[in-house]
Amino acid sequence: METALEYLAVGVLLVAILIAANQMLSAPAATLDTVRQEQLYTVAERVLDKIVLTPGYPEDWGTNIAVSADNLQDFGLALAGSREPYRVDPDKVMRLANLSTLPNPLLLNASRLAQLLGLEGYGYRLRIVPMLKITITPVGYYTYGNYVFASTFRIRVENAQGLGVPNADVTGMYALVRAQPGAGEATVEAKNVIAASALTDALGECVLDFTPSLQQYFSDPRNKPDKWFFTFLIVRAEWRGFVSVAGYATNARGDAPVEGYIISNYVFVNRTISPTPVKKGNKQSGAVLVKDELLQAVPEYQELLNFTTVVWCRDSTGRFRDDDPLCNNAGRVLPSAQQWYLVGYIRYVEPLASHVFIFAQFRGGPVAIVVNRVPSIDVSNGRGAAPANAVRLTRMCTVYNYPFLVELTVWRWVEGFP
Amino acid sequence: MTARRGQVRVVEAVLAVFMVVAVILLLMQFTRPLRSVYIRETSDLRRLGYNLLNSMAENNVYEKVLGDLIYEASRRFSASGKCPEGWEGNRLDDLAFFASTVLPQGLLFRMDVYTVHYDLAGGRAVLCPLGYAANYGVGTNMTEAEPIIYTYVCTGDPDRVRGSALLVHLTIGYSG
Numbered sequence: 001m002e003t004a005l006e007y008l009a010v011g012v013l014l015v016a017i018l019i020a021a022n023q024m025l026s027a028p029a030a031t032l033d034t035v036r037q038e039q040l041y042t043v044a045e046r047v048l049d050k051i052v053l054t055p056g057y058p059e060d061w062g063t064n065i066a067v068s069a070d071n072l073q074d075f076g077l078a079l080a081g082s083r084e085p086y087r088v089d090p091d092k093v094m095r096l097a098n099l100s101t102l103p104n105p106l107l108l109n110a111s112r113l114a115q116l117l118g119l120e121g122y123g124y125r126l127r128i129v130p131m132l133k134i135t136i137t138p139v140g141y142y143t144y145g146n147y148v149f150a151s152t153f154r155i156r157v158e159n160a161q162g163l164g165v166p167n168a169d170v171t172g173m174y175a176l177v178r179a180q181p182g183a184g185e186a187t188v189e190a191k192n193v194i195a196a197s198a199l200t201d202a203l204g205e206c207v208l209d210f211t212p213s214l215q216q217y218f219s220d221p222r223n224k225p226d227k228w229f230f231t232f233l234i235v236r237a238e239w240r241g242f243v244s245v246a247g248y249a250t251n252a253r254g255d256a257p258v259e260g261y262i263i264s265n266y267v268f269v270n271r272t273i274s275p276t277p278v279k280k281g282n283k284q285s286g287a288v289l290v291k292d293e294l295l296q297a298v299p300e301y302q303e304l305l306n307f308t309t310v311v312w313c314r315d316s317t318g319r320f321r322d323d324d325p326l327c328n329n330a331g332r333v334l335p336s337a338q339q340w341y342l343v344g345y346i347r348y349v350e351p352l353a354s355h356v357f358i359f360a361q362f363r364g365g366p367v368a369i370v371v372n373r374v375p376s377i378d379v380s381n382g383r384g385a386a387p388a389n390a391v392r393l394t395r396m397c398t399v400y401n402y403p404f405l406v407e408l409t410v411w412r413w414v415e416g417f418p
Numbered sequence: 419m420t421a422r423r424g425q426v427r428v429v430e431a432v433l434a435v436f437m438v439v440a441v442i443l444l445l446m447q448f449t450r451p452l453r454s455v456y457i458r459e460t461s462d463l464r465r466l467g468y469n470l471l472n473s474m475a476e477n478n479v480y481e482k483v484l485g486d487l488i489y490e491a492s493r494r495f496s497a498s499g500k501c502p503e504g505w506e507g508n509r510l511d512d513l514a515f516f517a518s519t520v521l522p523q524g525l526l527f528r529m530d531v532y533t534v535h536y537d538l539a540g541g542r543a544v545l546c547p548l549g550y551a552a553n554y555g556v557g558t559n560m561t562e563a564e565p566i567i568y569t570y571v572c573t574g575d576p577d578r579v580r581g582s583a584l585l586v587h588l589t590i591g592y593s594g
Contacts, residue, residue: 002425009428013435020439023446045462086469131520159519240516241477241574393462394522396473403477407522 044391044410047117051126052088052395052406055080062091063264066333069108075116077128077406086397088406090373093128093399094263097375101257105268105337110381123382123416124409129160130376131396131403132168132244134237139207142214145225146365150233150250151211157204157237157244160405164204168239171197172208174250175305177230177288177359178223179366185277186228186359186366191288192217193305200237208235228366232288232357242403247355247370256362260371265349266330267310267358268341269369274361275312275342286310287346288368289353310358312344352400374399387411460562460591463525467566467590470520478574480584483512484531487548488572488579491533499537501546506530508549518553526560527590528552534569534583545585554593563591 054076061067079089095108114120140152157168174194179186194213198206217223233248249258257270267287278286287310313320313327320338322328326345331338346356358369390411397404474480481488487508494502510531517527529552532545566588572579 006425006428009425009432013428013432016432016435016439020435020442023439023443041462086473161523163519165519240512241474241479241482242520243477392522394466396469396520398473398476403473 040389040391040410040412043119043122044393044408047119047124047410048393048395048406048408050117051075051077051408052086052397053078055089056092062089062093062095065106065264065266065330068106068333069112072108072112072116075108075113084398086395088128088397088399088404090399091263093377094261094373094375096126096128096377096379097261099259099261099375101259102261102268102270102341104261105334105341106261106263110379113379114381119381119410121413123380123385123387123411123413125380125382125407126377127160127379127405127407128377128397128399129405129407130244130374131160131242131405132165132237132239133158133160133376134170134235134244134246136233136235136246136248138248138250140209140211142211144214144218147225147229147251149214149229149231150248151214152207152209153233153235153248155198155200155206155208155235155237157200157239160407164200164202165237165239166200166202166204168200168204168237169197170200170206170208171195171236171238172210173234173236174210174213175232175234175288175357176217177368179228179230179278179359181226181228185279188278188280188307189227190222191305191307230357230359230366230368232368232370234355244402245354245374247357247372249357249368249370251365252367253362253365256367258362258367258369260358260369262346262349262356262371262373265326265345265347267344267346267356267371268337269344269358269360269371271340271342272362273342273367273369275310275314275344276359276361276366277312278359280307283307284309284311286312286344287356287358289346289350289356306350308349308356309347310344311347312342313338314342354400354402374402374404382411382413382416385411385416387416389415460564463562463564463590464566466521467564467588468568470517470590471566471568471570471586471588473520474516475568475570479516480531480570480586481572481574481576481579483516484510484548484584485576485579488533488582488584489576491546491548492535492579492582495533495535495544495546501544505549506547508547510549510551514551514553517551521590524592525590526552526554526558526563526593527588528554529589530587532585532587534585558593560589560591560593563589565589 055078056076057074059080061072077088077092079087098104135156137154138150139154142149142151155170157165176192178190179188196208200206231250233250236245252258260269287308289306289308356371360369392409394407397406530550531548535544568586570584572582
């Protein structure tokens with residue numbers, strides 16, 4: 001009997017020791033778990049600070065076309081020399097933009113970005129989006145001769161989470177540039193601006209109708225259908241002090257590649273576009289830039305819609321010219337761009353210009369190419385991942401004078417598989 | 419007799435093991451570090467809060483959203499030398515809507531706004547409440563939260579509020 005009791009007691013002893021050993025092993029594991037979570041937070045915070053508070057190296061890497069993804073030494077989006085925190089350099093943001101219609105010739109891709117940020121072994125998603133996003137949808141058209149102009153637009157203003165913003169003050173500025181086509185070039189005759197305003201409804205939408213104004217404009221005998229018309233729309237939305245702006249090519253056909261990039265003074269557009277030499281008075285022109293935000297708020301200040309000269313880096317035979325130092329420079333550092341893009345440079349770019357509209361032709365018709373200098377960015381090196389554990393941080397930043405949201409999501413690569 | 423002594427030893431050993439294990443487990447409870455992830459989260463909340471208030475200031479949101487209230491509070495204080503009564507219960511729905519539109523989803527906040535008046539004779543600052551903006555009601559508790567105090571001098575339109583000083587007390591956190 002006593003022996004049985006002894007065996008029982010020894011058994012209990014063994015079980016107790018095993019339980020204690022198990023507890024001792026699992027307790028540090030639980031501690032490590034919190035440390036691992038904390039470490040992910042630390043990584044995300046550090047990386048986000050690095051992105052929005054440091055300018056990178058070289059500091060002018062956004063505008064310096066000699067700096068490519070391969071020789072960029074340090075990544076950061078802050079505006080170099082700015083004394084305000086969270087002020088982001090739009091030219092650096094432009095290096096991350098990749099339009100669906102046209103790949104960025106100087107793209108900093110997601111894997112190189114991960115390498116520069118020390119995020120190898122992590123998945124991440126970086127979004128840089130305007131605090132107010134404007135979506136322009138044409139819902140009505142006006143036909144004049146061979147031209148079809150989008151004339152009525154549904155404007156949707158939404159926040160970064162996609163919720164419509166009611167009661168936003170929307171101002172649309174419809175610009176029409178009339179030119180006389182000539183042999184190999186066109187001459188600008190007149191520039192007109194039509195403005196319309198509305199408040200967004202409970203769903204964050206409103207309609208801007210320019211049809212009556214366009215009818216009136218084209219009833220003028222000077223605006224004959226054999227002229228060229230370069231037209232574009234600039235929409236500005238303001239809500240409680242937060243401002244956003246968007247551009248739209250209003251007489252472009254659905255398949256026209258009417259987007260492009262501007263990096264430093266260089267513009268890159270689709271090679272199927274034909275450059276159009278345009279003269280205004282005795283000066284070579286070629287583009288219009290939105291000089292100041294004031295123009296968007298008060299369209300009557302249309303003098304701020306400035307003409308500027310574009311020099312195209314192709315000669316009359318369509319070959320890349322190397323007799324111009326700036327073209328030569330672009331051709332030397334971007335040899336593939338010569339072949340795949342229509343490259344040009346703008347003589348003067350206003351630092352605060354949000355959009356540049358370039359005069360061009362697509363399949364024989366005049367069209368304005370919209371170059372947005374404040375694009376939205378969504379970069380990810382693990383698209384489609386459903387991470388078990390992720391950290392998301394946001395910061396409110398300023399690009400030019402427009403409020404933007406920078407959002408970084410980080411997860412461990414091993415935890416990120418769907 | 420010897421067997422009985424042996425059993426006593428076994429019982430002693432069992433008791434000793436239980437005591438040692440109990441003490442170790444107790445000590446382990448004390449030595450486990452704090453949930454450091456919460457500390458990190460709230461430190462980020464503080465930065466996000468300042469970031470929000472600063473961004474609102476840079477874009478003149480306070481003037482645009484609270485301009486009429488600021489003017490009325492200042493006018494009444496100048497006339498009577500006293501703060502308007504009962505304004506601490508004002509719901510600033512426009513400001514609440516603004517903040518909930520801008521902040522990431524899932525965060526709770528309460529923003530109390532005061533105008534700051536200077537009583538030069540008394541040598542003190544007087545805070546007059548304008549009201550509060552919040553996206554949660556009574557009965558909701560925050561488990562991790564950060565308080566942020568921010569002062570601002572109105573510089574934008576409308577012109578009549580230029581120079582008014584504001585104190586904003588923001589509490590931002592996660593619900594439990």
